[in-house]
Amino acid sequence: MSGAAPVSALSVRSLRAGYGRGGDIVHGIDLDQPPGTILAIIGPNGSGKSTFVKALAGLLRPRAGSIRVTGRDVTGLSAARRVAAGIAYVPQEKNVFATLTVRENMQLATEFLRRRAGTGPEQEARVLALFPELAARARTLAGNLSGGQRQMVAFAGALLANPEVLILDEPSAGLSPRFVSETMEAIARVRAAGTSILLVEQNVRAALRIADTVVVLVAGRKSLEASAGEIRPADLADLFFARAA
Numbered sequence: 375m376s377g378a379a380p381v382s383a384l385s386v387r388s389l390r391a392g393y394g395r396g397g398d399i400v401h402g403i404d405l406d407q408p409p410g411t412i413l414a415i416i417g418p419n420g421s422g423k424s425t426f427v428k429a430l431a432g433l434l435r436p437r438a439g440s441i442r443v444t445g446r447d448v449t450g451l452s453a454a455r456r457v458a459a460g461i462a463y464v465p466q467e468k469n470v471f472a473t474l475t476v477r478e479n480m481q482l483a484t485e486f487l488r489r490r491a492g493t494g495p496e497q498e499a500r501v502l503a504l505f506p507e508l509a510a511r512a513r514t515l516a517g518n519l520s521g522g523q524r525q526m527v528a529f530a531g532a533l534l535a536n537p538e539v540l541i542l543d544e545p546s547a548g549l550s551p552r553f554v555s556e557t558m559e560a561i562a563r564v565r566a567a568g569t570s571i572l573l574v575e576q577n578v579r580a581a582l583r584i585a586d587t588v589v590v591l592v593a594g595r596k597s598l599e600a601s602a603g604e605i606r607p608a609d610l611a612d613l614f615f616a617r618a619a
């Protein structure tokens with residue numbers, strides 16, 4: 375294997391997923407994410423973005439296909455074991471406990487992490503160095519933080535697992551423009567520290583500013599994959615509208 379391309383941080387093959395007895399929502403997605411990159415997943419409302427990442431995180435059992443993290447097949451693992459295998463997930467909603475402090479939220483995030491290498495006090499120090507505004511607010515209730523700071527608590531909790539891949543589902547949702555920029559900068563810092571990020575975003579312009587690669591999901595299928603520099607937002611509007619109609 376010498377001279378071969380580096381093993382993908384995340385590799386997905388023919389993934390199908392849906393809910394209960396309903397039809398497939400995700401219709402056979404293939405994906406390869408190189409290590410140390412931000413891959414943005416964008417697409418219209420209801421196109422299956424959250425469903426796709428829930429299947430990656432192990433919250434929804436895939437109906438077919440496979441998921442590998444740094445070459446290891448995690449398809450049959452529970453959500454908790456997938457975290458231990460290197461894939462961490464921050465959901466779209468309710469991703470922090472408002473009535474707990476920043477520190478308590480972070481402690482809770484590590485409760486089940488005993489088996490993962492590279493976790494513990496040193497990782498906590500590395501994570502807090504990435505988010506200095508949290509280090510200064512360890513005793514503040516998460517509910518009293520700004521929306522942007524709350525997102526950082528959620529990122530920080532997930533990063534305590536020292537993941538290879540961090541999945542973020544719409545971290546900028548509901549944030550004012552200033553906090554959107556801060557949040558995107560924080561995500562770019564996480565990549566610089568060596569973690570690959572799978573970023574689901576509605577805010578296409580914000581995502582394009584930091585992403586390396588963009589995948590457009592329409593009606594549960596990949597309708598475009600391109601490097602972020604090749605994509606113009608105006609073209610995306612056509613793609614979203616034409617295929618989603």
Ligand SMILES: Nc1ncnc2c1ncn2[C@@H]1O[C@H](COP(=O)(O)OP(=O)(O)OP(=O)(O)O)[C@@H](O)[C@H]1O
Pocket residue numbers: 393396399417418419420421422423424425426576
């Ligand atoms: N728990 C669920 N049970 C049944 N159907 C669901 C469930 N969650 C989502 N769906 C359906 O799956 C489809 C895709 O939803 P999903 O939330 O994955 O889209 P999305 O691209 O994340 O949308 P948004 O941009 O609004 O977050 C929708 O038709 C939705 O109604």
Ligand SMILES: [Mg+2]
Pocket residue numbers: 423424425466543544
């Ligand atoms: Mg969603």
